Amino acid sequence: MSTPYAKLPGWVEYGLVPLINLAVAFIVAGLVVLLVGENPFEAAYHLINGAFGRGEYIGFTLYYATTFIFTGLAVAVAFHCGLFNIGGEGQAYVGGIGVALACLWLDQTMPWYVVFPIAIVGSAFFGALWAFLPGWLQAKRGSHIVITTIMFNFIASSLMVYLLTRVLKPLGSMAPQTRTFAEGGQLPKLDWLLSIFGLNIGTAPFNISFLLALVAAFAVWVLIWRTKLGYEMRTMGHSPSAARYAGIRESRITVIAMMISGGLAGMMALNPIMGEQFRMQLDFVQGAGFVGIAVALMGRSHPGGIIPAAILFGVLYQGGAEIAFEMPSISRDMIVIIQGLVILFAGALENMFRPAITRVFAMRGQRAAAVVQTKGA
Amino acid sequence: MDNIAIELRGIDKSFGPVHANKNINLKVRKGTIHGIIGENGAGKSTLMSILYGFYQADSGEIIVDGQPVSIRDPNAAISAGIGMVHQHFMLVENFTVLENVMLGAEDSQILNKGIAKARQELKRLEKEYALEVNPDALIEELPVGLQQRVEILKALYRKADILILDEPTGVLTPAEADHLFRILEQLKAQGKTIILITHKLREIMAITDEVSVMRRGEMVATRTTGETSVEELAELMVGRRVLLRVQKGEGTPGDVKLSVQGLTVKDSRGVTMVDDVSFDVRAGEIVGIAGVAGNGQSELLEAIAGIRKATSGTVLLNGESVDVTGHRDPAALRARGLAHVPEDRHHVGLVLKFEESENAILGYHNDPRYLNGVFLDIDAIRKDAEEKIAKYDIRPPNARLKTANFSGGNQQKIVLAREMERGPDVLIIGQPTRGVDVGAIEFIHKRIIEMRDQGKAVLLVSVELDEIRALSDRILVMFAGRVVGERSPDATEGELGLLMAGVEGRKEAAE
Secondary structure, X not given: OOOXXXXXXXXXXXXXHXXXXXXXXXXXXXXXXXXXXXXXXXXXXXXXXXXXXXXXXXXXXXXXXXXXXXXXXXXXXXXXXXXXXXOHHHHXXXXXXXXXXXXXXXXXXXXXXXXXXXXXXXXXHHHHHHXXXXXXXXXXXXXXXXXXXXXXXXXXXXXXXXXXXXXXOOOOOOOOEOOOOOHHHOOOEOHHHHHHOOOOOOOOOOXXXXXXXXXXXXXXXXXXXXXXXXXXXXXXXXXHHHHHHOOOOHHHHHHHHHHHHHHHHHHOOHHHHHHHHOOOEOOOOOOHHHXXXXXXXXXXXXXXXXXXXXXXXXXXXXXXXXXXXXOOOOOHHHHHHHHHHXXXXXXXXXXXXXXXXXXXXXXXXXXXXXHHHHHHO | OOXXXXXXXXXXXXXXXXXXXXXXXXXXXXXXXXXXXXXXXXOHHHHXXXXXXXXXXXXXXXXXXXXXXXXXXXXXXXXXXXXXXXXXXXXXXXOEHHHHHHOOOOOOOOHHXXXXXXXXXXXXXXXXXXXXXXXXXXXXXXXXXXXXXXXXXXXXHOOOOEEEEXXXXXXXXXXXXXXXXXXXXXXXXXXXXXXXXXXXXXXXHHHOOEEEXXXXXXXXXXXXXXXXXXXXXXXXXXXXXOOOOOOOOOOXXXXXXXXXXXXXXXXXXXXXXXXXXXXXXXXOEEEEEEOOOOOOHHHHHHHHHOOOOOOXXXXXXXXXEEOOOOOOOHHHHHHOOEEEEOOOHHHHHOOOXXXXXXXXXXXXXXXXXXXXXXXXXXXXXXXXXXXXXXXXXXOOOOOXXXXXXXXXXXXXXXXXXXXXXXXXXXXXXXXXXXXXXXHHHHHHHHHHHHHHXXXXXXXXXXXXXXXXXXXOOEEEEEEOOEEXXXXXXXXXXXXXXXXXOOHHHHHHHHO
């Protein structure tokens, strides 16, 4: 029995459905704000204003979005291969080693445009390395990638504590962090980009790694839909049995997909380390690896969806901080609740409104067809 | 008239833009066997799902015993006296027959009382309808025919007066099917009404009293079985004249292209699925492997195609040895001239979420003509797909459409086009026409014979005995993993049927 299948127009599938989900998430979040005894409209105002109100705010929003584009792409690449990489957090964290090493080595002698490419390679290398082991264990030993990647997050965390307290910390310092990089380890801000729109970047750390994120998004699109490797990954992701039939070497593709995924997660480290703090600190990832899962889900694992989803989460982070600042009874945790609701409606309950929407459009389609028929007669 | 068991009036059902049932009217007389035939996608299953409460009709009425009823879910169907025997059994494998029969009809929270009652009732049913099954046997230990009997008992236990059977003979040997028909006759004699859904015209002719034909969501005709013919029904189903049996000349076998010697395959639990099988396939001949599903044919095909590891044995392709017990490499086998049309096109032969053109290169995606270095040459891939679409008359002719949106027959044509257009030396085909409509069957059969006439060696596995007999030059019968006999295609169905059931084979092996 074939499943009846109705196709929605593209703008509904990729535009209207996510928007409705998002609207519902905000309505429910508004109710939560109401329960706390605050005015939800005021909260909404602070959210929007905090994210877009000034050039500086926009800079922060896009700074966060940059991070989420990398981790979202990382999750999406693995997902196309049928692998659920929830180790983006650890891979990004370890990727920081590559960035820090490149900067500590060259920052005093080389300009940023020499250090940056080396840091890119370094971050991707270390991130990929951290994803290689779970990938290899999955491919050769059948250890489930969800379990191993999440365990590797903890190992990464311990490893970094060790490195930042024993190895990478300057002598005599009490803070678990590397020394502050010289100019060669600092990425230029994208103030000129904002000034095109007449905006002033202020103190926002919006930097050139945003452009790298956009390039990475395009590269991921090319990889998945335009290369042989991407074809093989998608075949495996949709149907492992068809991949076996086609003679695709599963273990090889699994390892490669995980390494690409880990590499992308690792590149996230460029943004905070070289773009904001100019040193590697303990815990600099701050959950961005997990947000990447939500971003990939919401963006339907397509770079064209991941970029707006990453920006949305940038808005929630930046605007949310503003709400917490302006409305003290709404704590930072409330912001996390609101973010959770967005993930719930946009990701987990994604199909909640779809049947109803499909029905509406099917009816419209029929009516349109009937009109055509009567005209033809 | 009061002898109508069930009547449908103006049933209409759409799924989005798909109009699955259009204004269906149907009357089924009490105490008869009423056949419903139609191609895949004609709307038979949708109609029956509406009757059994899986779907709601958009409009229309269902009248049972003169009373309009509303069937909102399967429970409502059961209380209206409608029982269903599904194509894929809905049984709990590690429960006993008794437990399965009473599942969902336990009467009380404490099972003991219910069990005693159910056992009694089961005994009565067995006696009344000659449906013997050991109530304490585990389902997983029963042969398929008996499992089906349990499904029927389940429906009767729930006091069904109208029994719907969806493609009931798909998994049965000819002998088991005959037995099922005798049971159905018995049920009819006891006053039960039976609705039989099938695409096998022969069954319709053999057992039904009346037959209704569906085509593209519409009920196009109802005939008294005695007054119609296979040819007329086929024409009604397809909407045009069809050749039921393909024309085939004598084959001219040449050199041995595929040689299988002592092939043994064990599954992951160590159960022997293919047991010491040996045969040759020559250029320009079609060797058919007959057998009831699950007797090792699938594993045999997979082992030859390099998807499954064999435990021992040798395979020679074009006279050269293939590593069947060690490293599996389907891609290398393709390069050496082996093409494989897998049994399960939904999960193996195709990626349903891919565009048609992407599936048209599955397994051949390493071919340099589809690549620009590491990049896919999208233009070349689409152009190639469009040529195949034209040549194999794949509809709709749209290389960018998602494969899931093609009908079963057209999906199969996508696979066949991909595998046949490579000019392979050896073609192995599993279930070429499973779930494929009558019109496409004719086309596919013609292509397979064309391949033979071009001098290809063809190994064909099918559970449709008619298909094996129509296409093969030699027939091997598999039972319990062994080849139990070889026959010419002129062998009678009864003779092959006995081999398939393992009766003749054992004797032959003993001699």
